[in-house]
Amino acid sequence: MQKKYLNIYEDLVKQIESNVWPVSSLLPSENDLTSHYNTSRETIRKALNLLSQNGYIQKIRGKGSVVIDSHKFSFPVSGIESYTELADKLQLETRTIVHSLGYLDTNHDIAKLLRSDPSDNIWDVERIREISGEKIIFDKDYFNEKYVPLLSKEICEQSIYDHLENNLGLVISFAQKEIVVEEPTEEDRKLLDLEGFSNVVVIRSQVYLDNASLFQFTESRHRPDKFRFVDFARRVKN
Amino acid sequence: MQKKYLNIYEDLVKQIESNVWPVSSLLPSENDLTSHYNTSRETIRKALNLLSQNGYIQKIRGKGSVVIDSHKFSFPVSGIESYTELADKLQLETRTIVHSLGYLDTNHDIAKLLRSDPSDNIWDVERIREISGEKIIFDKDYFNEKYVPLLSKEICEQSIYDHLENNLGLVISFAQKEIVVEEPTEEDRKLLDLEGFSNVVVIRSQVYLDNASLFQFTESRHRPDKFRFVDFARRVKN
DNA sequence: TTGCAAAACTTGTATATACAAGTTATACTA
């Protein structure tokens, strides 16, 4: 089915990003948009709520929808984005080195958590991200074989997420993430160009599918000087 | 006005947190909830969408609303929460030391950005957070005098946000945040118990009010071993 | 018993209406 409100949302995003509605100006009123898109007000409101959630506008009762400067802190790095998508967006000169690709040890804690059946094998993919010739990020990804039956060096060098979504038809839905700062391990020191830094930033996440089943563990270890996390947050009233 | 959908949301949150609906079980169907709360399905859906956005449930078409384990990574530290609220939630043994309280230099970059009128003064509050006897966090907050006419040492020792929202009636709405890792400054070394750590985690944010006006700049400098950022994210389809 | 089609559920989208509540512009009054 054609999702009207999604089309309208995407259309408005395009317009905001191309400055049709500049920062701190007002979007057309809901009634104007309703007649312009030839739809109902509720459908317009669904689109506007998406814009609000994603930091494009602030709705003010009685006034209208103010366009927010979503680029104040440059590019958003929050949400669930794969490295490839990010590198693409930021136009990084990047290279991915597949350090290892195989099955995780059966007794490993992560294996136990990802396994739904004792016979399931768990993929263990370790990759190094080189940016402008420097080894900056060390990524470890764990998948249940049940969802990802086959992984090749080629897929891992390109984009695993692209493979999952476009070839396997998996629908990645939500994630719980944790960011901490740790001492580099021996492995970090060996694989990354740490340049004497005595800390790494570690992002651990649990990724879930559409049907709320746990699907992936990720550990992403960054050289601290190249790390940056950008977020848009709305205050939650209690 | 009584906001039905908000009441229902809060009621369901309470129920989920007290395990009336355990993790990975299904909530009652929208129709059941509709008749239980004696309201319309759309109102129920508004409440459920809030639950979904805040990481309590995952909606599955044709099936129902699955309760998600929102405590996998313990407590959420994302969103916009003041230090006091957080310390309260985590029951930290904490003390706030007001290091300085005054007006920011007129030529400072931040002053220029926060000022709407050349005559506006900008508050500059610098505080140290002591947790279990160790000086862990160094917070710098900047407010426009236009919104916050008076700040006392007492208010800063308690909770500024509490003062803003409950005494001044300001409605904090959204923020753009940035997390990076930096070298400690001389000031950091002097004011914090860095224990030899050679990095600090810096969280900078711009906070906006209800009416989309820029209201506050914040810089929060953490000892890296005590820093932890937890987030719930939904994948945004393009 | 097994397999399969249909029915009975579930959530998702689109529409319409009514009124509440906040903001801005208008027009009238002193």
Next chain:
DNA sequence: TAGTATAACTTGTATATACAAGTTTTGCAA
């Protein structure tokens, strides 16, 4: 002219209906 009340906007909430689309259960037929 200045101030104020009103009207005409704006978004927010609540309700009802209809159908689409996905999942599970039911029950019938082979």
